[in-house]
Amino acid sequence: MIWTVWRQQRPVFITLATGLVVAAAAILLLRAGMVADLHAGNIVDCVRRSMESCRGEAARDFQKTWYDLIHIAQVVVIVVPALIGVFIGAPLFAREFEQGTHVLAFTQSVSRTRWMATKFLVAAFPALLFVAVLQLLVRSWVNAAGELGPLAGGPYYFTTFEAQGVSPIAYTLFAYTLGVFVGALFKRTLVAITLTLGVFVAVRGALALRREDVVEPIRVLSNDLTDPYAAVERGQVVVGTGFLDAKGAVVADPSAAKTKCVPNAPIEVSVEDRTACWQQNGLARSFRDVLPIDQATTVHLLEASIFAGLAVLFVLGSVWAVRRQV
Amino acid sequence: MNASPVHAESVAKHFGRTRALDDCTFTLPEGSVTGLVGPNGAGKTTLLSLIAGLAKPTSGSISVHGTAVRGRMHPDVSLLTQRRPLYEQFTVREMMRAGAAMNDRWSASRADEMLDLLAGVDKDAQVRTLSAGARTQVAIALALGRLPKVLLLDEPLSDLDPLARDETLRLVMAEVAERGTTVLLSSHLLTDLGDVCDHLLLLDEGRVQVSGDIDEILGDHQIVVGAAGVDLETDGVVVDSSHTARQTTALVRGGSVPSGWQTTHPDLEALVMGYLRASRSRRFARQ
Numbered sequence: 054m055i056w057t058v059w060r061q062q063r064p065v066f067i068t069l070a071t072g073l074v075v076a077a078a079a080i081l082l083l084r085a086g087m088v089a090d091l092h093a094g095n096i097v098d099c100v101r102r103s104m105e106s107c108r109g110e111a112a113r114d115f116q117k118t119w120y121d122l123i124h125i126a127q128v129v130v131i132v133v134p135a136l137i138g139v140f141i142g143a144p145l146f147a148r149e150f151e152q153g154t155h156v157l158a159f160t161q162s163v164s165r166t167r168w169m170a171t172k173f174l175v176a177a178f179p180a181l182l183f184v185a186v187l188q189l190l191v192r193s194w195v196n197a198a199g200e201l202g203p204l205a206g207g208p209y210y211f212t213t214f215e216a217q218g219v220s221p222i223a224y225t226l227f228a229y230t231l232g233v234f235v236g237a238l239f240k241r242t243l244v245a246i247t248l249t250l251g252v253f254v255a256v257r258g259a260l261a262l263r264r265e266d267v268v269e270p271i272r273v274l275s276n277d278l279t280d281p282y283a284a285v286e287r288g289q290v291v292v293g294t295g296f297l298d299a300k301g302a303v304v305a306d307p308s309a310a311k312t313k314c315v316p317n318a319p320i321e322v323s324v325e326d327r328t329a330c331w332q333q334n335g336l337a338r339s340f341r342d343v344l345p346i347d348q349a350t351t352v353h354l355l356e357a358s359i360f361a362g363l364a365v366l367f368v369l370g371s372v373w374a375v376r377r378q379v
Numbered sequence: 380m381n382a383s384p385v386h387a388e389s390v391a392k393h394f395g396r397t398r399a400l401d402d403c404t405f406t407l408p409e410g411s412v413t414g415l416v417g418p419n420g421a422g423k424t425t426l427l428s429l430i431a432g433l434a435k436p437t438s439g440s441i442s443v444h445g446t447a448v449r450g451r452m453h454p455d456v457s458l459l460t461q462r463r464p465l466y467e468q469f470t471v472r473e474m475m476r477a478g479a480a481m482n483d484r485w486s487a488s489r490a491d492e493m494l495d496l497l498a499g500v501d502k503d504a505q506v507r508t509l510s511a512g513a514r515t516q517v518a519i520a521l522a523l524g525r526l527p528k529v530l531l532l533d534e535p536l537s538d539l540d541p542l543a544r545d546e547t548l549r550l551v552m553a554e555v556a557e558r559g560t561t562v563l564l565s566s567h568l569l570t571d572l573g574d575v576c577d578h579l580l581l582l583d584e585g586r587v588q589v590s591g592d593i594d595e596i597l598g599d600h601q602i603v604v605g606a607a608g609v610d611l612e613t614d615g616v617v618v619d620s621s622h623t624a625r626q627t628t629a630l631v632r633g634g635s636v637p638s639g640w641q642t643t644h645p646d647l648e649a650l651v652m653g654y655l656r657a658s659r660s661r662r663f664a665r666q
Contacts, residue, residue: 056477057481060468060477153462156462157465160458161525
């Protein structure tokens with residue numbers, strides 16, 4: 054049975070294998086080229102520090118050449134799950150129903166459940182392997198660029214978040230099972246492909262927008278009233294800002310205090326003068342609510358478990374849809 | 380429980396409000412070749428898939444060699460469906476390997492034997508490149524590899540040229556002669572059926588109209604011809620009658636020979652045609 058499914062899916066597997074070889078070669082070559090550039094520009098140490106502490110033409114030139122390319126590689130990792138859902142999941146049963154070949158399997162002694170399970174697993178395994186290897190390859194490239202690449206945006210930066218951890222596998226499981234279910238339900242490959250893509254994009258988008266709501270932000274305080282990023286570490290996402298008064302309570306309307314410090318004439322006010330004026334008007338300290346970096350793993354797991362739950366539902370739905378098929 | 384190869388007891392299958400089959404009771408004897416005939420939509424395909432176990436009857440029961448058929452493929456039954464589904468990308472050899480993989484009981488030599496018959500099928504050819512005749516041969520080989528005791532063939536002869544038709548029937552007959560397999564085949568090609576079938580199962584609107592040994596059935600029916608305008612007085616059942624300006628022809632089941640009428644026994648084709656015509660006029664009368 055495994056052989057039969059493997060033989061049926063052979064063109065897909067050849068495509069996946071070819072794609073992986075090409076992708077691996079491209080990524081490894083690009084990565085090697087990038088590392089050579091780091092050495093040539095003498096900015097190897099900037100990878101572990103940051104752009105700010107590494108000001109200079111070499112670092113800027115480096116980013117101009119490489120940042121977008123690395124970014125594209127991350128986007129590929131994000132797009133691949135959708136492709137797997139559309140081109141492997143959706144046609145898995147829809148094409149059989151369309152061509153009537155499910156009857157061939159149904160008229161042999163293999164049970165429907167076993168046929169279904171074998172098809173489902175044999176088609177899924179290479180796809181998941183593909184995603185995992187691609188993710189690791191891209192990750193190694195992203196890591197090599199370090200703070201000069203997308204990692205400077207922190208773990209919540211959308212391409213970084215979605216292209217690492219358990220996320221790519223979770224998205225793949227979701228897209229694949231969604232495609233399988235929709236295909237088994239509607240029995241038309243084209244309908245299944247369209248619906249899979251639509252639902253996948255909608256659900257992924259909706260959950261990505263809610264992502265930052267699930268993290269409990271932490272409040273960082275600073276005596277620096279004027280710098281909007283005071284006390285914020287690199288990579289932390291700022292979700293709210295404000296001021297505290299001398300007692301430590303949040304100032305409800307800080308702009309009222311600020312307005313009093315705007316001079317009547319168009320003259321330059323120094324930072325020290327402005328700070329002093331704000332302090333006189335009740336703004337003691339500034340604060341920022343930021344998403345803690347160490348919470349990123351929790352968010353990954355939380356999001357992945359939602360997608361895994363949906364995947365389980367789709368698997369059950371597929372079983373139901375195939376079993377009722379005559 | 381009835382130990383006949385196939386026994387159906389008041390089988391009904393409804394799809395929503397449509398009654399595909401209703402109260403079908405019949406028995407197929409061991410080693411018989413039964414022609415399943417009826418107009419389009421009579422429920423032939425539904426009946427075959429119920430016997431195979433592809434679908435469950437709404438009510439009633441079917442047994443194959445004494446064991447009940449329930450909702451999954453009966454191990455003793457092979458079904459060749461109308462579309463003859465095969466994996467197009469597979470070679471014939473790979474198709475047979477798939478057959479072996481998907482069955483608990485499989486005889487590669489039995490399947491190969493079938494492939495080698497007639498002109499023989501190229502085992503390295505891809506299924507999609509095969510002619511309709513060779514395709515049917517592959518499908519039958521796949522069905523026989525399961526070593527069935529009951530072989531169900533849904534329209535095995537449609538879209539075959541006369542030569543391929545003849546050859547396909549010879550393949551089936553060779554199987555029956557060698558293994559004593561019970562065969563139920565549906566077809567619209569009455570002349571071909573007459574050559575191979577010894578039993579008949581005639582369905583119309585989901586009900587069994589005629590079932591049994593063909594010779595007995597033909598002996599039980601008569602075609603009577605008489606002058607137009609004369610009332611046909613018979614204690615038999617008038618299945619169908621047609622009138623021309625000069626004479627009346629009727630197909631009568633059972634009863635004695637009415638006096639003053641010319642009577643002959645119908646051949647299979649005339650019998651089935653009589654029933655099909657009657658079915659059509661019943662349907663017209665209802666509209």
